[in-house]
Amino acid sequence: MIRILTTLILISGLTLPSMGLSAPSRIKELADVRGVRENMLIGYGLVVGLSGTGDTQQVLFTNQSISGMLGRLGVRVSPMDIRSRNVAAVMVTAQLPAFVRSGAKLDVNVGSIGNARSLAGGTLLMTPLKGPDGQVYALGQGSVQAGGFSAGSSQGASIQKNQPTSGRVPGGGIVERSVLPNLNAGRLYMDLKEPDFTTASRMVKALNDYIGTDDVARAVDAAAIEITVPADKADNVVAFLGELETLRVEADRRGRIVINERTGTVVAGADVVIRPVAVAHGNLEVSITPQNFVSQPNAFSQGGQTVAGSVNDINTREEVNPVIAVPGATNIQGLVTALNTLGVSARDLITILQAMKSAGAIDADLEVM
Structure with a gap:
């Protein structure tokens, strides 16, 4: 079904008094x-202790990281010999507040960068967290609290809630360098x-x-x-x-209307001014329905064949709505109340608001997300 929306905007040259100031x-x-201000920190680390939900052997940098970590601890092993699914490579991030001193604790966020299925039950190993200048400002380590879970069977059935491949380590970061x-x-x-x-x-x-x-x-x-x-x-x-x-x-803010076309959400501030306007909104619905048929030859015909085909049945229906005069209003509520008499939906309201802005009937910024 094809839906065609038509919107007619008529503007009158009237003005409205300015709105009062908002609360201080x-x-x-x-x-x-x-x-x-806060400062962003980032690091690369490993989460261990996973129950077979870590990175697979195809993630080469995870095996190389495990080999390098064990080498620094005195254990020599080749990356090609590692067959563990209990480790996941993660990116670690944190926010370093201003005036924080050495020894203070931070919350740390982790996210998988390999093909791990879940970080639930894992432990983040000691990870240096660096700033944009390359200096280490904090260290992160601790148990990961995953934001969700996932489970599956060998037959292919699975269930997942939220995002199990990211998590948080509350208080898992310790500040090593202050920013004053x-x-x-x-x-x-x-x-x-x-x-x-x-x-x-x-x-x-x-x-x-x-x-x-x-x-x-x-x-x-x-x-x-x-x-x-x-x-x-x-x-x-x-x-x-x-x-x-x-x-x-008393802050002086510009009027603003925020529109989310994907969800049909319209949010308007109190400083939006609607000028007097007339709106006509009509809907034209075109329905195209396929009709299948079968054509058979007459009885005892020579060389006849049965043929299947299809034709389209096209119907149109147009709703006739009156023109609604919208008086000048100091907020979006007056406009919405008037447009409700036309029976417009939230998505139709978005189209009308965009047309009114183009016609100069709205004294506000229109932001489309």
């Missing part, structure tokens, strides 16, 4: 202190999570009003704010930043 947010939710941002340079920078000129200006005003001067904070651009640490706060920058993070600012 803490600066902590709007911006990050530059340099105070420098907060004593005299100047600090705050980077906005969502760059915006209006929000940056409001943050600068809130910071200067709190400190009582106009030369402490300034906006470098829409994404960065420079803060000069006052002389009386230089000895305790941590407390100074703690005070600034709790200040509240």
